[in-house]
Amino acid sequence: MLKSAISPAVQPNRWIRIRKKVWKSRYMYLFVLPGLLYFLIYKYLPLLGSIIAFKDYSVFRGFQNSPWVGLKHFERIFDNPEVVQVLVNTLVLSFLQIAFAFPAPILLALMLNEVRLEWVKRIIQSVVYLPHFLSWVVVVGVVTIFLRGEGLVNNLLGLWFGIESIPFLQMPGLFKPLLVLEVIWKETGWSTIIFLAALAGVNPELYEAAVADGAGRLRRIWHITLPAIRSTVVILLILRLGSVLDNGFEQVFLMLNPYVMDVGNVLDTYVYYKGIEQSDFSFATAVGLFKSVVGLILVIAANHLAKRFGEDGIY
Template sequence: MLYFLIYRFAPMFGLVIAFNDYSPFLGFFDSPWVGMRHFHTIFSEPEVLKVLWNTLLISFLQILFAFPVPIVLALLLNEIRNQVYKRIIQSVVYLPHFLSWVVVSGIFIFFLKGDGLINQWLKDSFGMAPIPFLTEPALFKPLIVLQVIWKEAGWGTIIFLAALAGVNPQLYEAATMDGANRWRQAWHITLPAIRSTIIILLILRLGSVLDVGFEQIFLMLNPFNRPSGEVLDTYVFYKGIEQSDYSFATAVGLLKGVVGLILVGAANMLAKRMGEEGVY
């Protein structure tokens, strides 16, 4: 409670500068009031609209491709009967979660740079010219999604494996007696058993749809892929920190919070109409 009060709720007082032309020398109350000007800028500047589109596209690509991977991985792990082998596999897929994005980015850069291992292998094996994995704008978004899958998929299986542990084994025995194979059991027993968990995690994920991760994007950006990779978080850093445009940066952050709140509320309402409990 102290953490949320001090670091989450107390700083909300500073949101007032989103409606000011804030100057640190004048303070919160003496800075000129500009109303909704910064929000108008967000939706009128072509550069901001491009950054917003990049953010939404990367976020939805992560939901489309990265979100289902822990579910599939948990289903596969659940089918392993050798407990020693199962724990070894779990440990291996968990490990990348504990690496920082600096390390993960360094690993990917080491493998994918112009003279990296991947391009060297392609050259030696097939005589191919180096592929600009790190500088080609079209490859930036798939690379970011791939990084998220490699780093977080194993850790994401923990919740789903916990949900699978609560499935009544007699259901599988009854299904076997009825002639259901393993695929049928997974479709008719396993997936329905974790459906509520999937929906709750999806609702929470929608709440951060405009938050794709500053560290990961910032570390992978370069002058060549910036048009395709600049997102709201890095743009706010550029405007708010490097250019000291604190009011505009705060307006973008406030917009992200409002959009996340709306998406969580809408998804929660939809989940309840589908017969699920939802988040609240």
């Protein structure tokens, strides 16, 4: 009775306070609005189209009239040997990137943190940031110019050592290492920004005390620097695991050729070939939805594991 008597009077006051707060921060909300609209239009509204993963979608019948088939297309993901091979390619490439490309910005941030001359540090940072602003079309184009049969590398090998032309871009064994090296070269510098920001918050007195106690540079890195960025590393690793089935369509698609298709075709490119080239829209959507669900499960599991080990996690 007391609750029902109080709530009608409290409720209007509550909404008045909310309106006042919103109006007071109206300009901040206006700044946030474009970002919210972007995610709403390009991320959330397209999710409604995921319904065709459970239908035999026909462009002529449309979303409403296409017949329901349940989990038929999801069963095809595991029944088709081609899909299994594509899934293996995706996982191998993702874990290679996590093993080699993910630690690269951490190592670079640690090295930059040890540079004492600020002007040298700024120059190095500017140089290593630049590749991030190049598109994958440009990066792959440069790699192709260097490694093709009549490219710079083969010309130098022939001129200096008399070695015949090596088809680097047609060698299946080099496809995944080349992709990982491209990611390291392009994104390592830009990814150091987060780690350098975390290192900027370390109290300099900790280093001074360590020096006074006789700790060398490696010991200072191990006992002060690394613990300072541990939480940041864990959070970024959790987010990276969420995209473990996402290798980046553009880079892989530009590097593919018939010689490396067996080892280079990943889920992103497979969805493109099935959905766009072969018009198998329902199956392509099922594969994309499967990727998203697996990514969500990995994020939740990794976040739970991080909390078990005493880290904050992402939520």
